[in-house]
Amino acid sequence: MGMHRRAVSRMLAGLGLSAVAMPALAQAKTVEVSMGRGKMVFLPASVTINAGDTVNWTNPAVVLHSVTFDPSMAVKPENVALPAGVKPFDSGDMGQDATFSHTFTVKGTYKYICKMHEAMGMIGTVVVT
Numbered sequence: 001m002g003m004h005r006r007a008v009s010r011m012l013a014g015l016g017l018s019a020v021a022m023p024a025l026a027q028a029k030t031v032e033v034s035m036g037r038g039k040m041v042f043l044p045a046s047v048t049i050n051a052g053d054t055v056n057w058t059n060p061a062v063v064l065h066s067v068t069f070d071p072s073m074a075v076k077p078e079n080v081a082l083p084a085g086v087k088p089f090d091s092g093d094m095g096q097d098a099t100f101s102h103t104f105t106v107k108g109t110y111k112y113i114c115k116m117h118e119a120m121g122m123i124g125t126v127v128v129t
């Protein structure tokens with residue numbers, strides 16, 4: 001096994017690649033989530049991704065929205081959930097055509113809100129497996 005790994009590493013090094021970088025490059029993807037145009041929703045409201053993937057939110061509407069993974073900004077803190085050890089984060093106010101990206105490295109279930117429309121049910125979920 002050790003011999004085989006060394007041989008593969010030598011081959012990859014010859015190609016200018018490193019064995020550790022290969023799986024991440026092969027798997028990482030970006031998932032798109034849109035915010036409501038006329039409706040106060042995230043579309044899709046729930047996405048399931050792999051650790052290392054990125055979610056990119058876009059606001060197509062004139063109405064301000066936000067992507068808020070911070071329970072201290074929620075009317076009902078239970079509408080936001082983060083896996084243990086993950087620090088809260090927030091997009092700030094997003095005007096029309098604004099985008100916000102986040103790469104998720106910690107596995108678990110995340111719940112987030114639009115801080116302007118939480119009371120209208122603008123709540124989303126990201127499951128990182």
Ligand SMILES: [Cu+2]
Pocket residue numbers: 040064065066114115116117122
């Ligand atoms: Cu909103």
